[in-house]
Amino acid sequence: MNFRTEIKLPAPSFGISHSDRIFLVGSCFAENIGNRLIEGKFNCVVNPFGVLYNPLSIAEALTQIAEGKVYDADNRFVFQSGGLWHSWMHHSKFSCPDIDKFLSGINDSLRKGREQLERANVVIVTLGTARTYQHLEGGFVVGNCHKQPEKMFHRQLENVDTLTDALCRIVGCVRGLSPKAKVLFTVSPIRHLSDGLHENNISKASLLLALNNVLNDDSINDGCSYFPSYEILLDELRDYRFYADDMVHPSGLAVDYIFQRFSDAYFSPQTLSLMEDCRKIKSALAHRPFNPDSSVYRDFILSVKSKILSLTNKHPYLDFNDELMDCEKRLSSLDFE
Numbered sequence: 001m002n003f004r005t006e007i008k009l010p011a012p013s014f015g016i017s018h019s020d021r022i023f024l025v026g027s028c029f030a031e032n033i034g035n036r037l038i039e040g041k042f043n044c045v046v047n048p049f050g051v052l053y054n055p056l057s058i059a060e061a062l063t064q065i066a067e068g069k070v071y072d073a074d075n076r077f078v079f080q081s082g083g084l085w086h087s088w089m090h091h092s093k094f095s096c097p098d099i100d101k102f103l104s105g106i107n108d109s110l111r112k113g114r115e116q117l118e119r120a121n122v123v124i125v126t127l128g129t130a131r132t133y134q135h136l137e138g139g140f141v142v143g144n145c146h147k148q149p150e151k152m153f154h155r156q157l158e159n160v161d162t163l164t165d166a167l168c169r170i171v172g173c174v175r176g177l178s179p180k181a182k183v184l185f186t187v188s189p190i191r192h193l194s195d196g197l198h199e200n201n202i203s204k205a206s207l208l209l210a211l212n213n214v215l216n217d218d219s220i221n222d223g224c225s226y227f228p229s230y231e232i233l234l235d236e237l238r239d240y241r242f243y244a245d246d247m248v249h250p251s252g253l254a255v256d257y258i259f260q261r262f263s264d265a266y267f268s269p270q271t272l273s274l275m276e277d278c279r280k281i282k283s284a285l286a287h288r289p290f291n292p293d294s295s296v297y298r299d300f301i302l303s304v305k306s307k308i309l310s311l312t313n314k315h316p317y318l319d320f321n322d323e324l325m326d327c328e329k330r331l332s333s334l335d336f337e
Contacts, residue, residue, distance in 0.1 A: 007228055007236045009265045014122075014182050016266040018042055018274055019317045021119045023181075025061065026126030027053050029188035029229065032255045033124065033262065041278040041318050048113030049143060050091020053128035053188075055166035055210070056158065057143035061089060062173035065114045071106045073099055076138055081148065088135060088142040095146070120181045123174050126229070128188045130158050130206035131195065157203060163210035171220055183224045185211055189233035189258075191248050204230065227265070232258050277311060278318070285326060293334055301330050 016022070022044045024034040034046030049061045071078065077088040084095045085102040094109070096102035117123070132141045133153040145153065158166075167185075174181055187207050192200045208230075215221050233242060233250055240247065242254035250258070263272060284304045289297045305327040308320045 004238065005235055007232050007261075009228070009261065012225065012265055014266075015268055015271070016042075016122055017268065017271045018315060020121040021116060022122045022124065023113070023117050023120040024124045024126070025049075025052065025058055026124075027051060027128030027188040027190060029128070029186075029190055029250075029255075030124065030126035032250075033126070033229075033259060036255070036259045039279075039282070040275040041320070043317065043319070045113055045116035047091075048109040049089055050093055052143045054130065054132045054141070054158070055127055055163050055170065055207070056132055056141045057089070058125060058127070059166040059169035059173070060141070061143065062117075062170055064089070065110060065117055066173040066176050068114065069110060071103050071110070073103070076140070077142075081146065086144075086146045088138070088140070088144065088146075091144055092146060114177070117174070117177045120174075120178045122182050122184060123178075124184045124186070125170060126186050126188050127207045127211075128190060129192055129195075130163055130203040130210075131192075132156060132158055157199075157206065160206055160209045160213070163206060164213040167210055167214045168220055171214065171224060181223070184227055185215075185224065186227045187211070187230040189230045189250050189254075193248055227262060229258050229262075232261055274315065277307075281308060281311070281320070281323060285323060292330075298331065298334050301327050305331075 018041060020043065022034075022037060022042055024030045024037075024044060024046045026047070028051045031046055031051065034044050037044045038046070048065070052058050052061055071087070075087075077090075079086055079088070084097055085099050086092070086095045087106060090106060094102065094105050096105065133145055133155050134141050136152060136154055142153070171183055174183055187204060191197075192203065195203065211226060215224060215226060233254055237254055237257065242251050242257075243249065244251050263275075267275070281304060284300075284307075287300075289300070291297065305324065308323055308327070312318050312320055
């Protein structure tokens with residue numbers, strides 16, 4: 001007997017390897033997947049604007065990157081509140097009481113995002129909701145409300161045509177900077193329960209319908225595909241034990257499972273093996289010795305360093321600079337006779 005429905009993943013038209021440059025943008029689920037890719041030593045830039053949930057804000061963010069946008073204090077998205085400088089387009093992690101540091105953080109992230117997107121082989125876009133908040137005075141859709149009064153915004157469910165146009169803008173921005181990049185869309189399994197379950201389902205369905213329009217349009221969809229993160233959690237795992245305590249976000253176990261399905265689809269056996277080698281190095285450096293001031297521990301760190309150098313000699317695109325610095329720091333701190 002089979003007690004669950006397994007999502008059948010179509011054979012992808014491309015694979016992902018450590019030599020690829022990957023750009024991820026969208027909801028916090030993009031960060032869940034991006035962080036696991038980074039842990040596996042893939043070359044990634046994740047959400048240079050911070051978390052963005054709706055396609056219109058994602059399209060605006062990519063437009064700004066494509067245009068080489070540079071923020072200053074007069075930018076229409078910049079405002080001050082509660083002693084902090086904020087951007088309507090950026091996550092609160094960029095907010096800062098010092099205007100120079102605030103602008104520097106945003107512009108540095110924009111620069112890094114553009115550099116990655118220009119050379120990206122794979123762009124992963126995670127869509128969270130079809131609902132937007134329009135700033136009434138400014139007349140633009142915000143990426144983040146920064147807990148400002150609700151009366152400042154008009155909240156609405158965008159129609160499928162508007163969502164489709166935003167997705168086309170996203171593809172166009174990617175194509176403008178990196179014509180050969182593969183664009184992989186997914187819908188976040190995170191539930192927006194504050195809207196109500198029915199409204200959440202309408203929102204997700206609107207995203208799926210808009211994606212269907214793009215993926216079935218031969219003039220747009222070349223190099224575009226879909227990975228069913230949303231369907232894997234809701235239809236394959238299909239159990240509240242795969243949600244975090246808030247019953248909104250997928251649990252760590254659920255994200256691990258979805259990432260495993262993703263890995264099985266897009267990673268070759270060689271890539272999976274290299275991921276495991278990288279994981280072993282990280283695990284070794286996480287080990288805390290019983291006696292750090294010993295020749296045994298010194299030999300252990302030297303062995304880890306040797307493995308890193310051997311791995312980077314075979315795969316020069318791997319970045320183990322932080323780990324090598326960590327090894328050197330530990331070796332220099334040893335004190336034994």
